[in-house]
Amino acid sequence: MAAVNGNTPKITLYTNHVCPYAHRAHIVIKELGLPYEEVIIDLTKPREPWYLEVNPRGLVPSINFNGEIITESAIVSQFLADAYPSHLLPPSDSVDNALKRARINFFVDTWATKAGSFWFKIAAEDSQEEKEKLSQELINVVNKEIEPLLNDAAPFFGGSAKLTFAEVIIAPFVLRLYAFTKHGLLPKSVSDGLNGLPNFSKWAAEVVKHDSVTYIWDEERTVESSKKKFASLKAQAKA
Ligand SMILES: N[C@@H](CCC(=O)N[C@@H](CS)C(=O)NCC(=O)O)C(=O)O
Incomplete structure (x- = not known):
């Protein structure tokens, strides 16, 4: 069991x-084998005052770690991965390890800046033609920017046999790209296109079936909730 200074941490997620975003925190906690208790925040209602004291932004995830509140999924994940150096992310204690961290950071940054916002744009688009155009753009971006970075995936990032911090951050979105396609929220051309990319498709197939990624995954509920979310965002945009 992981420990800080010999003590098992007390974590509330x-x-x-x-x-x-909350999914990232679940993946990192599970991979590190950390004990935790979870508090489910109902996102369909305004946040209760007690939660706004935990996280004034009202967003999930947040963690209480031994009495310290940490918010923002990438920061929560980074904190836990740094507090417990593991196969996910080596400590920054040598040039070699700093380089491994830089490679992972570049992959995560590339996903976020080049590909990350497409799923939302495609789902929010009304016209089928525009959806198809954006889907093709997404495939082109993944092919140009992501595919070469997965050259040595084995099966995970950078030749790792185990999940890395790159998958912690990106897996929830890869999982949703395929699930949303399957359930008609995104055009079929998205999964068809991604399946045509040899490195990406091999990597993604391993990512979406990993235990640490699937243990809280409820596909039907997530798709239903995302459909409602998209519909309300569209209505707001038109108002
Ligand atoms: N940048 C934040 C984003 C988190 C976020 O957007 N969470 C959503 C749920 S997926 C949320 O809490 N939304 C509150 C709301 O919709 O009222 C992070 O990475 O943690």
Whole structure:
């Protein structure tokens, strides 16, 4: 069992299982084998005052770690991966390890800046033609920017046999790209296109079936909740 200074940490994770950002915290906690208790935050209602004291932004995930509140999924994940150096992310204690961290950071940054917002744009688009155009753009971006970075995936990032911090951050979104395609929220051309990319498709197939990624995954509920979310965002945009 992981420990800080010999003590097992006390972690409360404020979460909602349909949220891709909260999903990151679940993956890192599970991979590190940390004990935790979870508090599910109902995202369909205004946040209660007690939760706004935990996280004034009202978002999930947040963690209470031995009395310290940490918010923002990437920061929560980074904190836990740094506090417990593991196969996910080596400590920054040598040039070689710093380089491994830089490679992972570049992959995560590339996903976020080049590919990350497409799923939302495609789902929010009304016209079928525009959806198809954006889907093709997404495939082109993944092919150009992501595919070469997965050259040595084995099966995970950078030749790792185990999940890495790169998958912690990106897996929730890869999982949703395929699930949303399957359930008609995104055009079929998205999964068809991704399946045509040899490195990406091999990597993604391993990512989406990994235990640490699937243990809180409820596909039907997530798809239903995302459909409602998209519909309300569209209505707001038109108002
Ligand atoms: N940048 C934040 C984003 C978190 C976020 O957007 N969470 C959503 C759920 S997926 C949320 O809590 N939304 C609150 C709401 O919709 O009222 C992070 O990475 O933690």
